Amino acid sequence: xxxxxxxxxxxxxxxxxxxxxxxxxxxxxxxxxxxxxxxxxxxxxxxxxxxxxxxxxxxxxxxxxxxxxxxxxxxxxxxxxxxxxxxxxxxxxxxxxxxxxxxxxxxxxxxxxxxx
Amino acid sequence: xxxxxxxxxxxxxxxxxxxxxxxxxxxxxxxxxxxxxxxxxxxxxxxxxxxxxxxxxxxxxxxxxxxxxxxxxxxxxxxxxxxxxxxxxxxxxxxxxxxxxxxxxxxxxxx
Numbered sequence: 700x701x702x703x704x705x706x707x708x709x710x711x712x713x714x715x716x717x718x719x720x721x722x723x724x725x726x727x728x729x730x731x732x733x734x735x736x737x738x739x740x741x742x743x744x745x746x747x748x749x750x751x752x753x754x755x756x757x758x759x760x761x762x763x764x765x766x767x768x769x770x771x772x773x774x775x776x777x778x779x780x781x782x783x784x785x786x787x788x789x790x791x792x793x794x795x796x797x798x799x800x801x802x803x804x805x806x807x808x809x810x811x812x813x814x815x
Numbered sequence: 816x817x818x819x820x821x822x823x824x825x826x827x828x829x830x831x832x833x834x835x836x837x838x839x840x841x842x843x844x845x846x847x848x849x850x851x852x853x854x855x856x857x858x859x860x861x862x863x864x865x866x867x868x869x870x871x872x873x874x875x876x877x878x879x880x881x882x883x884x885x886x887x888x889x890x891x892x893x894x895x896x897x898x899x900x901x902x903x904x905x906x907x908x909x910x911x912x913x914x915x916x917x918x919x920x921x922x923x924x925x926x
Contacts, residue, residue: 747912802863802914
């Protein structure tokens with residue numbers, strides 16, 4: 700099992716360019732999340748999905764869009780990149796809700812994005 | 816919205832010293848989770864606490880959940896260089912769809 704795979708691992712963009720980060724999980728998890736991590740700011744939730752075809756905003760959604768067309772994939776898009784979006788992006792997934800480990804997050808390795 | 820405060824932001828210790836990080840929520844939590852992120856790595860799940868007053872141990876690590884389910888702590892006894900990293904608490908409230916993360920405590924250990 701690969702777990703949660705993020706592509707690309709690194710990317711440099713110019714201001715105004717667009718790009719998509721791909722997250723794929725092979726654990727049949729229902730819930731998927733996109734976080735960004737900045738120094739001293741911890742992990743901040745951008746968008747999340749509680750099932751195929753659903754998405755919802757997190758605490759810092761502006762400037763990002765997401766799609767969950769297939770259960771195993773969660774895409775994060777930047778339509779017009781800005782230097783403030785320079786960050787490390789983590790995708791995470793979890794089985795769902797309930798007892799045991801259903802609500803434990805499994806993270807991908809991260810995608811480091813630099814916007815010049 | 817729900818806020819989770821974590822202190823201290825940084826902690827530097829000599830190998831063999833103890834370490835504690837504290838987590839405080841603005842609202843009552845249904846559960847709290849702890850994650851560890853090694854330098855350059857990604858967060859990895861350590862443990863989940865669900866019950867009021869719960870205490871769990873993993874070798875040298877002791878995790879506590881407060882009686883009011885609004886605070887938690889992680890204590891490491893006799894730190895080792897392998898303990899280096901950032902420790903995050905993450906709380907889940909009423910909706911349970913989302914985890915709100917604290918800002919983390921970066922632990923460095925001097926050998």
